[in-house]
Amino acid sequence: MPKKKKTKDPRKEAKKKLVEFGSEVLESIKKTEPPRMKVPSRSTSNILYDDKNRFYTLGEKVGTRTAANMRQVKKFAQTMCAAEFCRSLIDADKTATLREMYYTSEGWETGGFSDQGRSDKVVEDLESAFGVKREDLGLLPEEDGASIFGELVVDEGGMEVNATEAGRAGYTIPPTMNDVEFLECDAKKVLAVETMGMYHRLVQEEAWDQFDALVVALKGQPARATRRFLKRANEELGLPIHLFTDGDPFGFHIAMVVISGSAKLAYINHELAVPDAKFIGVTASDIEDYDLPTDKLRETDVKRLKQLLDDPRYSDDTWQSEIKKMLKIGKKAEQQAFSKYGLDYVVNEYLPSKLS
Amino acid sequence: MPKKKKTKDPRKEAKKKLVEFGSEVLESIKKTEPPRMKVPSRSTSNILYDDKNRFYTLGEKVGTRTAANMRQVKKFAQTMCAAEFCRSLIDADKTATLREMYYTSEGWETGGFSDQGRSDKVVEDLESAFGVKREDLGLLPEEDGASIFGELVVDEGGMEVNATEAGRAGYTIPPTMNDVEFLECDAKKVLAVETMGMYHRLVQEEAWDQFDALVVALKGQPARATRRFLKRANEELGLPIHLFTDGDPFGFHIAMVVISGSAKLAYINHELAVPDAKFIGVTASDIEDYDLPTDKLRETDVKRLKQLLDDPRYSDDTWQSEIKKMLKIGKKAEQQAFSKYGLDYVVNEYLPSKLS
Structure with a gap:
């Protein structure tokens, strides 16, 4: 059962910020001052690894957008339109994809963005300026969240879903993860796996029952909704998170994005990173101990592994020695x-040994 | 409600074929004759477009595998092992991914395949030799099936799932689609869309209710399980299938793979193709009529569209004129x-107009 309840409605919070922004702009105009907006810098030099929190965050650098600058005026106006679009989504209790917002902008007085990369950047501006997630602004990625099987009951706006009764393919985390309420949870841990193949194996072997676990399919690099789910399962339900990935640089990366967040999303990692999640994926030692079928490391694998050695997120002894061993044996x-x-075998031998 | 009930258990049928194969091999050995196996050729020259059935099928060419040929003996033995592996899956009422079978082969007396492409080919041999689907042999692709939202209740081995109560992200078609039983269906049609973005739009706007439709997200090129679902929804539930894709060569391809099957899967299209499915995706005429935001056709788009003009599946007048118009306006x-x-707008204007 929930350890900690959600208290604030994040969409209401987001709306408050948007309305404040609008009021400030209006005030400036009344005073015949050019409206401004402060946006934390997301450039590489302002992305810092936070040792205490154990994830990437943004530093102190802040840029100022102003409608007084001819080069910025169109973008400033588009940012206002985007903020207004988000407010209308929140008021109507609707959501839209980033792509839909991009197309909607074709109808704005300011003119459209001509390239989705630009409209996405404006959304990132709003997120980092106001410290809210795009999901709270009503903007959703297209991608699916993870599949879940196990003893969890959730509420999705009045619809009660039991994650052992949504089909063998499981309950799919919606992009609107933040609106999902946890009603009941009899599981004692989360067992998150990289592939759908392994997910179906664990469901079929009833590993969710054997390990008292929510079996979660990350489906490769996990979607934002999946990472938010893992964070909330860890914090609100108090469940330890175990990450079972392939034994290769991409598998290590998938696990680490859950644990420490990505540099790219430094402005929002405090809502996504799960620093206490545990890696139980395949290591170089496992390859030797279990005499596993392997593939040779490719050149890009070797390059990537060497990068990981210098990455602060992989600085602990276990990671360092396992990465070095993988480079030495040249196999994944x-x-x-x-x-x-x-x-x-994976359910009867490997997982019990890793989880103990 | 179901128009036509499934009668045969396809896994039992598949097992029968495997056991017959084993008996024949045994008989040959007893007679000191080299065991043989006839496999329909899947080479390009044997893939024919069947005008009557309106999908690709295999022609008459058949190859013979024999254990008497030194070059074929290992592969023949591996095929036997694969058949035995599948029989054991059916007996245990289990499934495995193609990847798992590939790794399992590392433990076979014959030795493993050293490359998954080879083990996959052996599976295709079994499918085409015995006229059964790999799913019926217990072998599954890793990929997810489509997401469904709408008035459909299914049974998955004793688990009853209602596709309006499995969460906003919908009921996900499991790779074991053939084991799913349709219990109840109040929908009158299927509205299958290319992207998850459009799926969420239709769910949010309650288009499933407005159009009495099962809203199905194809998620790009549809998985085998999705195509099997559409075929079964069409045949067993009597639902017309409408395909709403992007207006570009890939969107046309996605629709056509549902309608007429792919050349690559010619040996199994009779179980997957839905020749009566209707294309209601974006056309060149829609681009003009609705004055839609567009992208310029790329060089690969132009090349692909020109190929479609010569493809028998696109030979009808509407396809021909729409493809030519798209080439002329140079936009998608x-x-x-x-x-x-x-x-x-898409729910209130475009879809009603296309569906009427």
Whole structure:
């Protein structure tokens, strides 16, 4: 059962910020001063690894957008239109994809963006300027969230969903993850796996029952909604999060994005990163200990592993020695490789050993 | 409600074929004759467009595999092992991914495949030799099926799932689509859309209710399970299938793979193709009539469109004239482009007009 309840409605909070922004702009205009907006810099030099919180965050650098600058005036006006679009979404209790907002902008007085990259950047401006997530602004990525199977009951705006009764393919996390309320949870941990193949294996072998776990399919690099789910499951339900990925640089990256967030999303990692999540994926030692079928490291794998050695997120001893060992043996292995020993080996041998 | 009930259990049928195959091999050995296996050729020259059935199928060419040929003996033995693996899956009522079978083969007496492409080919051999789907052999792709929202209740091995109560992200079609039983269906049609963005739009605007439709997200090129679902919804539930894709060569391809099947899967199209499915995606005429935001056709788009003009699946007058018009205007448009006129325009204007 929930350890901690959500208290604030994040969409209401987001609207408040937008309305404040509008009022400030209006005040400036009344005083015949050019309206301004302060936006934290998202440039590489302002992305810092926060040792205490154990994730990337933005530093102190802040830029100022002003309608007084001819080069910025169109973008400033488009930012106002985007803020107004988001406010109308919140008022109507609707959501839109980033792509829909991009097309909607074709109808704005300011003219459209001519390239979605630009409208997405304006959304990032709003997120980092006001410290809110795009989801709270009503803007959603297109991508699916993870699939979940296990003893969890949620409420989605009045619709009660039991994650053992939504089909074998599981309950799919909606992009509107923040509106989902946790009603009941009998699971004791989260077992998040990289591939749908492993997900179906664990569901079929009833690993969710055996390990008292919510089995979660990350589907490769996890979507924002998935990361938000893992964060909330950890904080609100008090569940430890275990990450079972392939034993290769991409698998390590997938796990680390959950644990420490990505540099690109430094402005929002405090809502997404799960610093206490544990990596239980395939390591170079596992490759040797279990004599797993492997593939040779490619040149890009080697390059990537060497980068990880210098990445602050991988600075602890275990990561350092496992990455070095992988470089030494020159091999990688996938999580499904355990089926060499039978389809249920991963459930009967590997996971119990890793989880203990 | 179901128009036509499934009668045969396809997994039992598949097992029967496998056991027959084993018996034949045994008989040959007893007679000291080299065991053989006839496999329809899947080479390009044997893939024919069937005008009557309106999909690609295999021609008459058949190859013979024999254990008497030194070059074929290992592959023949591996095919036997794969057949035995599938039989054991059926007996245990389990499934495995193609990747798991590939790794399992590392433990076979014959030795493994050293490359998944080879084990996948052996699976295709079994499918085409015995006229069964890999799903019926217990072998699954990793990919997710589509998401469905609407008035449909299914049974998945004792678990009853209502596709209006599985969350906003919908009921996800499992890779084991063939084991799903349709219990109840109040929808009158299927509205299948290319992107998750459009899916969420239609769910949010309650288009499933307005149009009495099952809203189905194809998620780009549809998975085999999705195509099987559409085929079964059409045949067993008697629902007309409408395909709403982007207005570009890839969108046309996505629709046509549902309608006429792909050449690559010619050996199994009779189980997947839905020749009566209707294309209601964005056309060159729509781009003009609705004055949609567009992108310029790329060189690859132009090349692809010209190929479509010569493809028998696009031979009817409407396709021919729309493809020619798109080449002439040199533009393409996405399904979300209608949001230029507001988020609900697609539901209030475009779809009613296309469906009538």
